[in-house]
Amino acid sequence: MGRGKDTNIAAQKRLLNALAEQIKLPLLQIARSAELALQQGSTEALNNIELTADSALKLLDSYLLSLRLNQASTDIFLEPVSIAAVLNDTAHELSKLASSYGCQLELHLSGRYEPIMANRAGLEAALTSLGFVFIEAVSASASEPKPVVKLAAHRGKQGIVAGTFAGNELLTADMYHRARRLHGRVRQPLTGLTSTAGAGVFIADSLLASMSTRLRIAHHQKLAGLAATFQPSKQLNLVLS
Amino acid sequence: MKILLLEPDKILGQTYAAALEHAGHRVQHVGNAQDGISALDNELPDLVIAELQLAAHNGIEFLYELRSYTDWQKLPVLILSIVPPHELSLSLKLQQQLGIAGCHYKPHTRLADLIRSVNQSQTVQAV
Numbered sequence: 001m002g003r004g005k006d007t008n009i010a011a012q013k014r015l016l017n018a019l020a021e022q023i024k025l026p027l028l029q030i031a032r033s034a035e036l037a038l039q040q041g042s043t044e045a046l047n048n049i050e051l052t053a054d055s056a057l058k059l060l061d062s063y064l065l066s067l068r069l070n071q072a073s074t075d076i077f078l079e080p081v082s083i084a085a086v087l088n089d090t091a092h093e094l095s096k097l098a099s100s101y102g103c104q105l106e107l108h109l110s111g112r113y114e115p116i117m118a119n120r121a122g123l124e125a126a127l128t129s130l131g132f133v134f135i136e137a138v139s140a141s142a143s144e145p146k147p148v149v150k151l152a153a154h155r156g157k158q159g160i161v162a163g164t165f166a167g168n169e170l171l172t173a174d175m176y177h178r179a180r181r182l183h184g185r186v187r188q189p190l191t192g193l194t195s196t197a198g199a200g201v202f203i204a205d206s207l208l209a210s211m212s213t214r215l216r217i218a219h220h221q222k223l224a225g226l227a228a229t230f231q232p233s234k235q236l237n238l239v240l241s
Numbered sequence: 242m243k244i245l246l247l248e249p250d251k252i253l254g255q256t257y258a259a260a261l262e263h264a265g266h267r268v269q270h271v272g273n274a275q276d277g278i279s280a281l282d283n284e285l286p287d288l289v290i291a292e293l294q295l296a297a298h299n300g301i302e303f304l305y306e307l308r309s310y311t312d313w314q315k316l317p318v319l320i321l322s323i324v325p326p327h328e329l330s331l332s333l334k335l336q337q338q339l340g341i342a343g344c345h346y347k348p349h350t351r352l353a354d355l356i357r358s359v360n361q362s363q364t365v366q367a368v
Contacts, residue, residue, distance in 0.1 A: 025323070028347055033252070042259065100251075101252070140295075143276070188294055191296065191297070191299075195295050
């Protein structure tokens, strides 16, 4: 019992390390954009400050929510959730950031899905945190002028697969497993995906773990990405999907 | 001065580029090492400003590749990195070997400091 608690504290410390490393980037963007705005009166720099501060606040909120959900060992509040609605809201949430990073954000839902048991706020926070990482990553690595990031769901063998996808060939299962072991201990665990600490990925994984699912490497229409599998609930067909 | 800026974060890259352009320089911004090499192939800049922590290839690999071509061996390089200088493990000898004109830690380097450093490197080149 005590050992389990220690492991949990160690995992939380690693997540906090990754977050601290990650949060340097938006703070740096804000500091330099503010300097530019003061020097040149640039409206674009002011827009960047607003957008970056909002994204950083959302990432911090997602981290705090992951702590709360993982600590609520007895009463995790799962509810019937429409995955289509959550993906749709996430796309709205990410659209401004995607456009400022020059990415095309697409939503792809193949078919209708039964509701799933999840924590709605936690699921949306997980998909948003994941989206932040992918948007930032593809804007640096893609050779095309407007790289695509896709929020998508499809039916898999084990259930409904939902996550974030992009044309990144360097995102492999090996790299992701290594990164899960190393995050919080190294500066750049997801070397093939992003130059940052990729904290959004590990925060998303922690949020999903509280709902008894995990992030895995998945593919959607020839794109590679990170996604979680959810079991549809046949008892909850009254919820609109 | 023509500058090639290798910065993986788009917003940060645009901010640095806008400040340098306002200071009278011409900047080409790329987000990864491969695009950096292609950009050098197309047009030789007077200075390269590079982040070392990149996705896929690291910045040191980029510098070694850069120095492996005869035409690019004397091209001055400024490091502008999110990695603190004491963790970069760049010995003076290695810095000389890789032709690094200066190392800057991003969180402690204001735009004005970067511009000053770029202008200094221009003066050193002229001398």
